[in-house]
Amino acid sequence: MGVKACAARAQLACARIGAVHSVVFAGFSAESLSGRILDSRPRVVLTASAVKRGAKPISLKARVG
Numbered sequence: 530m531g532v533k534a535c536a537a538r539a540q541l542a543c544a545r546i547g548a549v550h551s552v553v554f555a556g557f558s559a560e561s562l563s564g565r566i567l568d569s570r571p572r573v574v575l576t577a578s579a580v581k582r583g584a585k586p587i588s589l590k591a592r593v594g
Contacts, residue, residue, distance in 0.1 A: 539575050 543550035553565050566574060576589045 533577070535577070 540550065540552065551569060553562060557565070578590050579586050579588045581587070
């Protein structure tokens with residue numbers, strides 16, 4: 530989700546309802562993200578559509594989905 534207020538709200542919402550959650554750095558390669566996500570066997574994955582690193586947009590949904 531990048532460093533945004535919505536990321537903090539999502540983390541706080543998970544904590545409030547008692548959901549186990551894990552924050553994964555989006556700078557990892559697609560393979561690394563896939564491995565980390567699949568190893569945890571989540572029911573839900575929250576992500577932003579895209580983030581901007583410098584002038585370059587990076588599609589997070591394409592990496593996660």
